[in-house]
Amino acid sequence: MANPNDATPQVRDNGRAPKSAKSTKSTGTQSKGVRQSMSDLHTWAGLLVGWLLYAMFLTGTVSYFKEEISQWMRPELAHQQQVPDPAAVSQRVATTLATLADGTTQWSVQLPTARSNLASAFWRTPPGSAQKGMFQEGVFDPATGHAVTARDTLGGEFFYRFHFQFYYMPVMWGRWLAGLCAMFMLVAIVSGVITHKKIFVDFFTFRWGKGQRSWLDAHNALSVFGLPFHLMITYTGLVTLMTMYMPWAGEVALKSAAQRQEVAAQLNAFIRPGKRQGVAAPLANVDRMVREAQARWGENNVLRVTVTNPGDASARVAVSRGEALRVSVSPQYLLFDGVSGKLLETHDHVGGAAETRGVLYALHMGRFGDLPARWLYFIVSLAGTAMVGTGLVMWTVKRRQKLPDPMRPYFGFRLVERLNIASIAGLSIAMTGYLWSNRLLPVALPHRADTEINAFFAIWAATLLYALVRPAKRAWIELLWLAAALLALLPVLNALTTQRPFWRSVAQGDFVFAGFDLMMWALAALHAALAWRTATHRPREKAAGKRATATLPQEEEA
Amino acid sequence: MSAALAQVRRVAPLVSRIVAAIVGGYALAALTSVAALALPIAAPQGVITGMLASFVVYTCVVIGVFLARSARRAWGGLLIAAVPLLLASWSVWTSAGGAK
Amino acid sequence: MVGLTLGLCVMAFAFLALGMERHQQAVLGRALDAGRTRGFRIAGWCALVITLRMIVGEAGWAMGLVYYAGCTSLAAGIVYGAILWRQRARA
Numbered sequence: 001m002a003n004p005n006d007a008t009p010q011v012r013d014n015g016r017a018p019k020s021a022k023s024t025k026s027t028g029t030q031s032k033g034v035r036q037s038m039s040d041l042h043t044w045a046g047l048l049v050g051w052l053l054y055a056m057f058l059t060g061t062v063s064y065f066k067e068e069i070s071q072w073m074r075p076e077l078a079h080q081q082q083v084p085d086p087a088a089v090s091q092r093v094a095t096t097l098a099t100l101a102d103g104t105t106q107w108s109v110q111l112p113t114a115r116s117n118l119a120s121a122f123w124r125t126p127p128g129s130a131q132k133g134m135f136q137e138g139v140f141d142p143a144t145g146h147a148v149t150a151r152d153t154l155g156g157e158f159f160y161r162f163h164f165q166f167y168y169m170p171v172m173w174g175r176w177l178a179g180l181c182a183m184f185m186l187v188a189i190v191s192g193v194i195t196h197k198k199i200f201v202d203f204f205t206f207r208w209g210k211g212q213r214s215w216l217d218a219h220n221a222l223s224v225f226g227l228p229f230h231l232m233i234t235y236t237g238l239v240t241l242m243t244m245y246m247p248w249a250g251e252v253a254l255k256s257a258a259q260r261q262e263v264a265a266q267l268n269a270f271i272r273p274g275k276r277q278g279v280a281a282p283l284a285n286v287d288r289m290v291r292e293a294q295a296r297w298g299e300n301n302v303l304r305v306t307v308t309n310p311g312d313a314s315a316r317v318a319v320s321r322g323e324a325l326r327v328s329v330s331p332q333y334l335l336f337d338g339v340s341g342k343l344l345e346t347h348d349h350v351g352g353a354a355e356t357r358g359v360l361y362a363l364h365m366g367r368f369g370d371l372p373a374r375w376l377y378f379i380v381s382l383a384g385t386a387m388v389g390t391g392l393v394m395w396t397v398k399r400r401q402k403l404p405d406p407m408r409p410y411f412g413f414r415l416v417e418r419l420n421i422a423s424i425a426g427l428s429i430a431m432t433g434y435l436w437s438n439r440l441l442p443v444a445l446p447h448r449a450d451t452e453i454n455a456f457f458a459i460w461a462a463t464l465l466y467a468l469v470r471p472a473k474r475a476w477i478e479l480l481w482l483a484a485a486l487l488a489l490l491p492v493l494n495a496l497t498t499q500r501p502f503w504r505s506v507a508q509g510d511f512v513f514a515g516f517d518l519m520m521w522a523l524a525a526l527h528a529a530l531a532w533r534t535a536t537h538r539p540r541e542k543a544a545g546k547r548a549t550a551t552l553p554q555e556e557e558a
Numbered sequence: 559m560s561a562a563l564a565q566v567r568r569v570a571p572l573v574s575r576i577v578a579a580i581v582g583g584y585a586l587a588a589l590t591s592v593a594a595l596a597l598p599i600a601a602p603q604g605v606i607t608g609m610l611a612s613f614v615v616y617t618c619v620v621i622g623v624f625l626a627r628s629a630r631r632a633w634g635g636l637l638i639a640a641v642p643l644l645l646a647s648w649s650v651w652t653s654a655g656g657a658k
Numbered sequence: 659m660v661g662l663t664l665g666l667c668v669m670a671f672a673f674l675a676l677g678m679e680r681h682q683q684a685v686l687g688r689a690l691d692a693g694r695t696r697g698f699r700i701a702g703w704c705a706l707v708i709t710l711r712m713i714v715g716e717a718g719w720a721m722g723l724v725y726y727a728g729c730t731s732l733a734a735g736i737v738y739g740a741i742l743w744r745q746r747a748r749a
Contacts, residue, residue: 034625037624037625038621038624038625040624041620041621041624183613183616183617183620186613186616186617187617187620187621190617190621191621191624194621221735221738224734225731225732225734225735225738226731228727228730228731229727229728229731232727235613235614238613239609239610239613242609242610242612242613243609245609245612245613246587246588246591246608246609246612246613248588248591248592248608249591249592249594249595249604249605249608249609250605252592252595252647252650252651252654253592253595253601253604253605253650253654254601254605255654259601262601262602263601263602263605263606266602266603266606267606325721327720327721327724351599351600351602351603351606352599352603353599353602353603353604353606353607353610354602354603354606356606356610357606357609357610359720360610363724368721369721369724372660372661372725373660373721373724373725373728376660376724376725376728376729376731376732377728379728379732380728380731380732383731383735
């Protein structure tokens, strides 16, 4: 892509990234051509946020199984043979929250499903309480309604939250950053498609083992196979947080609280606490309300119970419909009077634009799907992750061929190379390390959930350090082998530290735990294959007329 | 000194495009989201439609800025596209303010 | 149902692949005549359309399109990988 003359500014190695080479090209007086400019745009859009995008993609991919991961991370909770009755569970949790969240103006509980074996709830921090933050959260045993007695962990939710708001930063910053990355990705997709006019011919072309071209073709193939998915997932990702990214229509046109509420009601069932009457009145039994909802939607098709102003005469209860096989998250809920239990309103449809947004949101989350649909999501999403990864690696492979001195690459190249290693191989190690910490940390450790998360980041940082001190190729190979080993040994660790080894899970028909172990071995094999291929890879192609053959063996050690 | 100036002159069009793409793109996307309320649909639906459309507009603007033959043309295109959006947004703003 | 859809999509993409000379060479070792080539292409596209009709009929438009999108993506990858493997085996 770059012409040999661009080597000159790079050799000076004055710490400037290749941007200077690009600007020399792009500000030339003649037009660059559509494909070239789109190719540059694609490369830069991808490279600037590629490492974050890879992390978002991988954590997003595993999040399609976040409940199963959470189950695995709470091995004390028995395998759920069947979904407990939503009505009974809601009543139990309501009783617990009456004391635990005493004084709160709102609580909301998500009921167990076929995938999730606990009830999770959040509530507004009661006024005057010493607790920090606007909301508190907790997980509860569906059988008793009491706080879950398993080890304290965030479970699969950590990967899910990291996916769109990262960590160690205010939630809003994280979401803005994720949105920025998503916009860059959208631009990368569109520019990538424009660059490859013959995208469907290129699609079926894969020249094996020829160095630079085969990386390009792998990247192309992964991009093209999943193009509908990648386009959909990126755009819908932006849609999920669109009220934050583009609030301007609301700022301009919605002046009163009632107007804002009208729009909010089109988007979610998160009813707001109304004005308290100051008259104490016990909350009616929520299980009766849930039964009404079950009669309407199906026995296991009730997802959430939200209560406002519990204990006051102005209490309201919203019971929301379940997600199964419904390709939309647009709110469908029954609104009850919290004291009398009478059905006040039925919300079962929204306007056209709101329904469109509901469908788009649901497509991103993939929660409507049955198991085959979710596996499809997982596999295609994994391919998307590989697409981002191959793109990042391809950049270094292409640039390496053009290095005037392969032993001393310029700063930008070295930066990209090392970040690639840490972001790709390192992330696998960190994520597996998170699971390892779940089994190794003492159960009674204070702030245990936070410690698991800190372990994740500490391990990730360690892989970056490792990538900085080792020669690049050795770092790749060693870290990939390490990931493979950690993944393969995780089921062994599980067998040693819990009562749920693989053979028992299989015998009991516990597909969650058994499937998890199998998945770890499959991923271990994948990483081992990558490590092996990297180790045995010998670049066969010589860069045209640039370097003598003698430099090739040196290049491999770089 | 003149070498530095020459360097700035080389980079300026690229920087200009980047600003046009990132900032100008967001501006046009935001304007689109407001302008959507000028459509003959209920206000809540208009608000949502505007948001949904904004990301498409943002992407198109970024692509367009880098397809333009020069940075100047890129900005020109932005301003031309902004005019109808500004007009529509203005009418939305005044009518919303007037409705109070 | 999803399995059947996936299988049909794999078949469809295999046909489409065999409608290209490059892959005829890779898989069969020789190029086919124009008639057979076109035949494969038509068969491939027909299979894709029929599969779409089938899955939407079974699962409705919403779920049907989701399954279809997933199956076509995955099937394309499978056929791709198979051609690759065959190429390596021959080389």
